Amino acid sequence: MNGGNRPRRGRPERLGDVLATMFRRAGMNEIARLQRVAAAWKECLPEHARSGSRVTKLVDGVIHAAVDSAPLNFELSGFMKPELLRRIRQKDIGYIRDIRFKVVSTSPSSGTDVPLRGKPKRDPNYNPAH
Numbered sequence: 001m002n003g004g005n006r007p008r009r010g011r012p013e014r015l016g017d018v019l020a021t022m023f024r025r026a027g028m029n030e031i032a033r034l035q036r037v038a039a040a041w042k043e044c045l046p047e048h049a050r051s052g053s054r055v056t057k058l059v060d061g062v063i064h065a066a067v068d069s070a071p072l073n074f075e076l077s078g079f080m081k082p083e084l085l086r087r088i089r090q091k092d093i094g095y096i097r098d099i100r101f102k103v104v105s106t107s108p109s110s111g112t113d114v115p116l117r118g119k120p121k122r123d124p125n126y127n128p129a130h
Contacts, residue, residue, distance in 0.1 A: 034058050036093045041065065044087035049076060053101075061097040063088070066104040077101045 038055040041063065045053065052068040053076065067073045076084065081099060088096050 030058075033094065036091075037063060037088075037096075040088055040091040040093050044084055044091070045076075046080075049080075056102075061095050063096060063099045065099060065101050067101050068103070068105065070103055073101050073103045 034055065034057070037058050041053075041055045042050050049067075049072060052072045053065050055063055056066045057064045065076070067076060077099075084099060085096065088099075
């Protein structure tokens, strides 16, 4: 037999350990954790904020959330952030150290998140007198 197909010597590995290694290499653990965080996020938010926000990523214990309006961003990041952190930390999703919010608008044509920055371009044909 060649080197790649040789049977291993010693104790056989447990299937669970082999699968865990494969999932970790494929990034499946991170995907599954992000899905658990997103589900916990929706449970912890007040009802009026659920449709206007979503978890976009999880990096080093920091939840990155997209919100669809500046007022909702102000409410969640200012008034509700300590309570949201407390609620999320009670869920079984691992340690969460912070939440960061970003105002985005979902573009209907592309379906992608577009950051809202700067002033909107002025329409040269717009006349408020008419």
